[in-house]
Amino acid sequence: MFKELATQFRMSVVFMVIFTVFCGLLYPGAITLLAQVVFPQQANGSLVTVNGKTVGSSLIGQPFDEPQYFWGRPSATSPFAYNAGNSSGSNLGPTNPAFLGSIKANVDAQRKANPDMAEKPVPMDLVTASGSGLDPHISPAGAEYQVARVSKARGLDPAKVRDLMAQNTQGRWLGFIGDPGVNVLKLNLALDALGGSK
Amino acid sequence: MTTNQWVQLLFFFGVLFALVKPLGLYMAGVYGDKPFWGEKWLGWLERLFYKLGGVNPKKEMDWKTYTLAMMLFSAVGGFLLYLQMRFQALLPLNPAGQSAVPPDLAFNTAISFITNTNWQFYGGETTMSYLTQMAGLAIHNFLSPVIGTATVVALIRGLVRKETKYLGNFWVDVVRGTVYLFLPMAVIFALVLVWQGCPQTFANTQNAALVEATSYDQPVTNSAGATVVGKDGKPQMTHTVVTEQPIALGPVASQEAIKMIGTNGGGFFNVNSAHPFENPTPLTDFLELLAILLIPAALCLTFGAMVGDLKQGWAVFAAMFLLLAPMVYLCGVCEQSGNPLLNKMTAATDGAALADGNMEGKEVRFGVVDSALWATITTATSNGSVNSMHDSFTPMGGFVPLWMIMLGEVVFGGVGSGLYGMLVFVILAVFIAGLMVGRTPEYLGKKIQAFEMKMASIVILIPPLLTLLCTAVAVATGGPGTNNPGAHGFSEILYGFASMSNNNGSAFAGLSADTLYNLMGGVAMWFGRFWLAIPTLAIAGSLARKKVVPAGAGTLPTHTPLFIVMLISTVIIVGALTFFPALALGPIVEHQKMVHP
Numbered sequence: 001m002f003k004e005l006a007t008q009f010r011m012s013v014v015f016m017v018i019f020t021v022f023c024g025l026l027y028p029g030a031i032t033l034l035a036q037v038v039f040p041q042q043a044n045g046s047l048v049t050v051n052g053k054t055v056g057s058s059l060i061g062q063p064f065d066e067p068q069y070f071w072g073r074p075s076a077t078s079p080f081a082y083n084a085g086n087s088s089g090s091n092l093g094p095t096n097p098a099f100l101g102s103i104k105a106n107v108d109a110q111r112k113a114n115p116d117m118a119e120k121p122v123p124m125d126l127v128t129a130s131g132s133g134l135d136p137h138i139s140p141a142g143a144e145y146q147v148a149r150v151s152k153a154r155g156l157d158p159a160k161v162r163d164l165m166a167q168n169t170q171g172r173w174l175g176f177i178g179d180p181g182v183n184v185l186k187l188n189l190a191l192d193a194l195g196g197s198k
Numbered sequence: 199m200t201t202n203q204w205v206q207l208l209f210f211f212g213v214l215f216a217l218v219k220p221l222g223l224y225m226a227g228v229y230g231d232k233p234f235w236g237e238k239w240l241g242w243l244e245r246l247f248y249k250l251g252g253v254n255p256k257k258e259m260d261w262k263t264y265t266l267a268m269m270l271f272s273a274v275g276g277f278l279l280y281l282q283m284r285f286q287a288l289l290p291l292n293p294a295g296q297s298a299v300p301p302d303l304a305f306n307t308a309i310s311f312i313t314n315t316n317w318q319f320y321g322g323e324t325t326m327s328y329l330t331q332m333a334g335l336a337i338h339n340f341l342s343p344v345i346g347t348a349t350v351v352a353l354i355r356g357l358v359r360k361e362t363k364y365l366g367n368f369w370v371d372v373v374r375g376t377v378y379l380f381l382p383m384a385v386i387f388a389l390v391l392v393w394q395g396c397p398q399t400f401a402n403t404q405n406a407a408l409v410e411a412t413s414y415d416q417p418v419t420n421s422a423g424a425t426v427v428g429k430d431g432k433p434q435m436t437h438t439v440v441t442e443q444p445i446a447l448g449p450v451a452s453q454e455a456i457k458m459i460g461t462n463g464g465g466f467f468n469v470n471s472a473h474p475f476e477n478p479t480p481l482t483d484f485l486e487l488l489a490i491l492l493i494p495a496a497l498c499l500t501f502g503a504m505v506g507d508l509k510q511g512w513a514v515f516a517a518m519f520l521l522l523a524p525m526v527y528l529c530g531v532c533e534q535s536g537n538p539l540l541n542k543m544t545a546a547t548d549g550a551a552l553a554d555g556n557m558e559g560k561e562v563r564f565g566v567v568d569s570a571l572w573a574t575i576t577t578a579t580s581n582g583s584v585n586s587m588h589d590s591f592t593p594m595g596g597f598v599p600l601w602m603i604m605l606g607e608v609v610f611g612g613v614g615s616g617l618y619g620m621l622v623f624v625i626l627a628v629f630i631a632g633l634m635v636g637r638t639p640e641y642l643g644k645k646i647q648a649f650e651m652k653m654a655s656i657v658i659l660i661p662p663l664l665t666l667l668c669t670a671v672a673v674a675t676g677g678p679g680t681n682n683p684g685a686h687g688f689s690e691i692l693y694g695f696a697s698m699s700n701n702n703g704s705a706f707a708g709l710s711a712d713t714l715y716n717l718m719g720g721v722a723m724w725f726g727r728f729w730l731a732i733p734t735l736a737i738a739g740s741l742a743r744k745k746v747v748p749a750g751a752g753t754l755p756t757h758t759p760l761f762i763v764m765l766i767s768t769v770i771i772v773g774a775l776t777f778f779p780a781l782a783l784g785p786i787v788e789h790q791k792m793v794h795p
Contacts, residue, residue, distance in 0.1 A: 012267070012273075014251050014252065016275055016278060018247060023340040023381070024333030024334070024337040027384065028398075028449045031398055031449070032399065034389060035388075038393075039393055043397055047404060047445075053407055055406055056406040056408070056409065062409055063412040064410050065410070079416060080413070080414040082412075084444060084446060085403055085445070085446045086468065088468055089589070091681050091707050092682060092708070093589060093689075094592050094788070095788055095792050096686060097683075124536070124556075129558060129559065130472075130560070131469055131560055131569075131587045132473045132474060134474055135561050138562060139562055170563065173481040173484060176209070177480045178563055178564055178565060178568060179562060179564065179565030179568075181562040
């Protein structure tokens with residue numbers, strides 16, 4: 001029995017080393033090499049550059065609260081919203097008074113910022129924190145809710161804003177898997193690229 | 199639920215149904231005794247592993263040696279992983295300069311990864327170096343499912359073989375599983391994930407200039423960590439303006455792929471598959487969901503093929519699916535109907551209600567139904583990754599993942615461990631049926647006797663015992679670290695220890711770590727894995743030695759609808775009887791509070 005114990009122990013150590021080399025180093029190393037050659041843009045974080053300056057990632061949302069920008073979803077990352085070095089959801093439960101209070105505050109803020117939409121219900125995604133705290137999208141309804149405000153602030157025709165909205169919407173896969181989302185950062189950059197009054 | 203949501207669910211399960219048989223038969227080839235076509239392509243790699251490891255693939259083991267090898271391999275792996283986390287600051291590939299992981303957290307995490315639990319009391323991007331992630335944690339993402347599969351294959355051999363003590367060679371099963379199954383699948387899947395947007399780089403965190411600067415206020419603290427109060431009696435605050443967004447990167451895709459395929463679930467980032475870098479598009483979400491379920495489901499057919507009767511495999515598959523499907527529906531409906539407290543509150547202001555279901559903790563690109571489907575599947579299997587925050591689900595929506603874990607991870611379950619858990623329930627169901635009709639119970643021609651029943655009882659009783667005991671200790675010592683008050687806080691603790699004891703790994707993530715939780719959780723995960731695997735292998739050893747009894751008129755057929763119902767009832771009754779009181783204190787009370795505030 002002791003001989004068996006020693007044999008199996010030796011094999012365990014040897015195989016740990018073998019698997020570390022194959023699965024822990026060669027596998028991720030080979031994937032990195034392939035990824036950097038075939039899909040360099042995605043492999044490095046889908047970064048977006050404007051005039052040679054990195055302004056974000058097309059997959060990661062950013063905080064906005066000025067009227068001329070579309071706003072993303074509330075974010076629970078700390079110490080500031082949309083901290084992509086420390087992803088986090090709110091983890092607040094459905095009956096927690098702190099949760100109910102935060103939703104109320106978000107609803108009030110949305111109503112105040114979008115007086116043209118006072119009669120309409122506030123889209124749920126605009127007042128609830130996303131799971132990652134980095135959600136790059138809002139629902140098409142959430143974007144539509146803000147069109148009037150953004151058009152006014154920029155002096156643009158709402159139809160033009162809706163055009164850009166449609167161009168920056170990620171649809172469902174095959175037309176029915178997942179939910180459509182408007183990419184807030186890409187939409188705002190497209191608006192800024194138009195220039196003109198802010 | 200909407201039509202689109204129904205279509206999504208039906209399409210998903212349609213694709214799954216189409217794939218289980220081909221993959222199941224492929225795996226039967228990997229673990230079978232006959233020559234296998236994959237050897238033509240990858241036989242060189244298999245032989246290289248044997249040569250490097252000094253294995254004679256022809257030499258078989260009895261159940262004790264097989265168990266010994268399995269335990270030693272896991273223990274050695276866990277110990278090395280612990281050391282790696284403790285010394286990560288001194289090791290290469292640490293561009294962000296992560297410091298050593300504290301001992302209690304490293305203990306918890308090491309056991310978490312070797313047991314296929316992947317419970318995480320840490321945030322990946324703020325705790326682990328790239329080397330720890332890929333050459334520490336991710337190796338066990340390969341090894342723990344491979345070991346689980348080896349264990350169930352040994353059990354199947356025990357059922358098939360007669361009058362022998364040999365169950366196969368542990369090292370051969372581990373090597374073949376890696377070479378023919380997990381490594382090729384991971385390579386393909388990782389490249390698909392990169393194509394869709396998962397990063398794969400060794401470069402450090404990138405800083406991006408924010409389009410619109412933001413700011414935050416933080417209370418000033420003195421050297422003792424206490425808040426400094428100003429002259430006006432309010433806490434002093436510092437105002438910080440943020441103009442740059444740090445974007446954490448890393449070798450994400452390679453780890454994400456094996457995390458999903460191997461029912462591991464330990465995320466590269468804190469928020470797991472809700473993070474846009476782990477799960478960037480609806481397509482990746484669909485594929486990751488499929489990857490969670492694929493191997494555990496296909497293993498049912500591997501079992502059928504290896505015992506020479508596919509109907510036996512389909513029967514187990516059917517029982518698992520019927521336990522899963524109603525729960526997917528319940529979770530979807532609860533999340534889609536949303537939170538009445540919110541609707542009421544906003545309606546009170548000016549008569550307008552909020553649109554749509556419960557989106558707190560969910561991502562727009564997945565929406566409600568894909569989040570509910572994920573929550574159910576990730577807990578039915580022992581994956582435990584999340585694409586939405588279970589803590590923020592409605593009470594009954596959150597009840598579903600908790601319940602799936604409490605059933606003991608036998609509804610597809612972990613890779614390998616799910617099927618051996620379910621086969622133990624089959625043994626129990628056969629035994630109960632035998633008692634009802636007064637005959638010696640038998641399964642696939644093997645008599646089920648006292649020894650098998652004793653071992654089966656251990657397998658079935660250990661996880662609930664660990665769950666309830668640890669929850670009781672945590673609550674009795676003050677239940678520190680819950681993020682929510684009242685019944686929901688209790689649910690967080692119950693969920694945490696159910697998840698660890700059953701090796702799931704998902705969380706009501708508001709629960710935060712302390713030394714007691716780290717240590718108790720580590721022990722629960724260890725026993726939850728190995729005190730199930732050892733009795734299972736003991737059953738395998740005992741069954742292998744028996745003669746095969748030819749089926750007679752009094753034999754209970756185990757592939758009929760009658761038996762499937764019998765099996766489902768056994769699983770539900772054991773789960774419900776054990777956990778109903780605890781569930782009543784958590785989600786059920788909270789649901790009442792939400793509906794009748």
